[in-house]
Amino acid sequence: MNTEILGIIVMFGFTLLLAIPLGKYISKVYVGDKTILDFIFNPLERFIFKVSGINAKHEMTWKEHIAALLTINLLWFLMSMAILMHMEYLPLNPDGNPNMSADLAFNTSISFLVNCNLQHYSGETGISYLGQVWLMFLQFVTAGIGIASATVIFKAFREKTTTQLGNFYNYFLKSCTRILLPISLLIAAVLLLEGTPMTFEGKDKIVSQEGTEVEVSRGPVAAFVPIKHVGTNGGGFFGANSAHPLENPSYLTNMTEMFAQFIIPMAMIFAFGFFIRKKKFAWMMFSVMTIGFLLLSVPTILMEMNGNPAITQMGIDNSLGAMEGKEIRFGAAASGFWSIVTTVISTGSINSMHDSAMPLSGLTQMIAMMTNAFYGGVGAGVLNFFVFIILAVFISGLMVGRTPEFMGKKIEAREMKIAMIIALTHPLLILVSTALATSFPQYGASTLNNPSFHGFSEILYEYTSSAANNGSGFEGLGDNTAWWNITTGFVLLLGRFLPIIGPIAIAGLLAQKKFIPEGEGTLRTDTSTFGLMVFAVIAIIAALAFFPALALGPIAEYFSMK
Amino acid sequence: MKKHILPAFKLTLFSILLLAIIYPFVVWSMARLAPNNGKGKVLTYNGVKHYTNIGQSFTDDKYFWSRPSAVDYNAAGSGGSNKGPSNDEYLATVHTRIDNFLIHNPGVKKSDIPVDLITASGSGLDPNFSIQAAKVQVERIAKIRNLEANKLFHLIEQNIEKPLWGIFGPEKINVLKLNIELDKMSQ
Missing domain, CATH: 1.20.5 (Single alpha-helices involved in coiled-coils or other helix-helix interfaces)
Known part of the structure; x- marks a missing residue:
């Protein structure tokens, strides 16, 4: 078999194989059962809680959870603005990179705060090492927030009737110490051996073999890249992200980074099943997500491997595939595969330039972010999917003429309203802001790198990526302008916090309700029929809402090339 | 709060x-x-330091050309062209690259030019090219350097980096290493 295809299959299979035991481990961590790392982390966490004045045993209601979450995020935002706007006066800046402007710092802070990492600066020239280390810190903690939020939902369905949903700080810290940190250290070891740099020295000057003088950017890359993937953040150390040969030096590191971003989103599904003692339900979720993922990734891989038809027509040897914007050491297949992995799970790191991908690959990448529920980001994926489940339960309930119930709780008007608002916010944010940017050509069209339909796709992609908290881009877009920094900043904020607050509120409301034991007429939510229902809801709400916009961008471009 | x-x-x-x-x-x-204390893998030739993983610009006829780059292989920055597949201006650039290649490599059939030699990489610093990209340049280099073509093909064979563990991912050649070996051979 083709070695490129084999590489992808093994990457996927290996991740799945490890996701189940990791899911079990994650579930144990939050239940509070014994795990192998207790001997280090029990005393460490006790110490941190003690000096921070936090009682980790105090159980919170859903409203307290949201208050704690928003407070700590606001704090990080202020600290981030202060650091990014004063890098010139702070240490660890060997290359003498400048301060960020207020609007760029606003965009960067929010974008790292919401686990998106849309980057309107270039790592080599726009930020100091201190700034990079700060962003690395945000990559840890915002992933921790995502996992903690998902755990609140887990907790709401574990107990029969409760208002006590665990301690937010406890979930948050455990996510960082027991899940993100150990995995990141393992990944870092592989990267270091393959040649990813870890140094605080600045740029190096070298003379090339042909005699030209060039500079080589370096930095503490091997600490930054693991958490960028493990936390599904995706913000690159260098401008070219994981296409850069120091950030992703070999096929082995490519497989490793792929695994790193894929493993926790997958494991969280199984963790959900273990935590609420309903493994079959987790398999239903996993199947729906996997089918969605395969429907997007397989055609993308094929299109990238087939190459650009406009270049085939020129009569050259196009057998390597669409190599514009791609690296030889990964090849077209692994690049196409990565582009879907990174968009379904909201990482947003790239190992090839999505702007140069085939028109319909651009389409699948955007659909991956528009649905935003096939695996999804750490924690956030489960939250998004949860909203679709509530909708599916309600619609199925109406179809069979019964009161909709989920996990023994009645779903009523209040929960439905929240779920509908969350589900509709996503298309609303993307389509309205795209329409705005398109109608002001002096802000939108003037920043494009490509004409015609593809140019429109650049705008659509940017807002889709922001609302989905993904962070990848059609990077040709000249996006470091006040317009882009500020508009995407607000889309990012709403795209992150509404889909966290909404599901937590629904789960909190449901958890308080009386538990109704399963009976003859209960709609079972762990069957393939229900899975199909969820899939249909996702397809209708998420995908069809965007069809007109997609028709103007990638679909029109596809037909224009025929 | x-x-x-x-x-x-x-x-x-x-x-x-x-x-x-x-x-x-x-x-x-x-x-x-880690290799080189985590400062990036390097190789030294004639006392000059090079980064193995950072591609270099080779445009001279006596060397194997590297892939086009959107940042001219200056690793102070990085990035791709970000040109869309249907962009006319971009397709014209690709055409020019094909014509330029044919002018410098008379006798090469157009259908033998591999796509990586006429498209820019994602990072602009791609250290590799495909096996075909090396082979298609042999005739030109053999002529300029007065070497037998067979020797060059042999050199290419020696420099092929196999897929990971023989089974995963594409085959490739490190352009810098190949060109340094080429210089050694001509001495």
Whole structure:
């Protein structure tokens, strides 16, 4: 078999194989059962809680959870603005990179705060090492927030009737110490051996073999890249992200980074099943997500491997595939595969330039972010999917003429309203802001790198990526302008916090309700029929809402090339 | 919200200590065991230092040309062209690259030019090209350097980097290493 295809299959299979035991481990961590790392982390966490004045045993209601979450995020935002706007006066800046402007710092802070990492600066020239280390810190903690939020939902369905949903700080810290940190250290070891740099020295000057003088950017890359993937953040150390040969030096590191971003989103599904003692339900979720993922990734891989038809027509040897914007050491297949992995799970790191991908690959990448529920980001994926489940339960309930119930709780008007608002916010944010940017050509069209339909796709992609908290881009877009920094900043904020607050509120409301034991007429939510229902809801709400916009961008471009 | 401010602030400080100071320090210590102490893999030829993983610009006829680059192989920055597949201006650039290649390599059939030699990479620093990209340049280099073509083909064979563990991913050649070997051979 083709070695490129084999590489992808093994990457996927290996991740799945490890996701189940990791899911079990994650579930144990939050239940509070014994795990192998207790001997280090029990005393460490006790110490941190003690000096921070936090009682980790105090159980919170859903409203307290949201208050704690928003407070700590606001704090990080202020600290981030202060650091990014004063890098010139702070240490660890060997290359003498400048301060960020207020609007760029606003965009960067929010974008790292919401686990998106849309980057309107270039790592080599726009930020100091201190700034990079700060962003690395945000990559840890915002992933921790995502996992903690998902755990609140887990907790709401574990107990029969409760208002006590665990301690937010406890979930948050455990996510960082027991899940993100150990995995990141393992990944870092592989990267270091393959040649990813870890140094605080600045740029190096070298003379090339042909005699030209060039500079080589370096930095503490091997600490930054693991958490960028493990936390599904995706913000690159260098401008070219994981296409850069120091950030992703070999096929082995490519497989490793792929695994790193894929493993926790997958494991969280199984963790959900273990935590609420309903493994079959987790398999239903996993199947729906996997089918969605395969429907997007397989055609993308094929299109990238087939190459650009406009270049085939020129009569050259196009057998390597669409190599514009791609690296030889990964090849077209692994690049196409990565582009879907990174968009379904909201990482947003790239190992090839999505702007140069085939028109319909651009389409699948955007659909991956528009649905935003096939695996999804750490924690956030489960939250998004949860909203679709509530909708599916309600619609199925109406179809069979019964009161909709989920996990023994009645779903009523209040929960439905929240779920509908969350589900509709996503298309609303993307389509309205795209329409705005398109109608002001002096802000939108003037920043494009490509004409015609593809140019429109650049705008659509940017807002889709922001609302989905993904962070990848059609990077040709000249996006470091006040317009882009500020508009995407607000889309990012709403795209992150509404889909966290909404599901937590629904789960909190449901958890308080009386538990109704399963009976003859209960709609079972762990069957393939229900899975199909969820899939249909996702397809209708998420995908069809965007069809007109997609028709103007990638679909029109596809037909224009025929 | 008020009662959360102080605990959140203290928790943040200790998280910074753990995740932004201790964690990078541990990785930095691990880097002492890595190639070149974690400063990037290097190779030295004639006393000049090169980074193995950072591609270099080769446009001289006596060398194997590297792939086109959107940043001219200056690793102070990085990035691709970000040109869309249907962009006319971009397709014209690709055409020019094909014509230019044919002018410098008379006798090469157009259908033998591999796509990587006429498209820019994602990072602009791609250290590799395909096997075909090396083979298609042999005739030109053999002529300029007065070498037998067979010797060059042999050199290429020696420099092929097999897929990972023989089974995963594409085959490739490191352009810098190949060109340094070429210089050694001509001495």
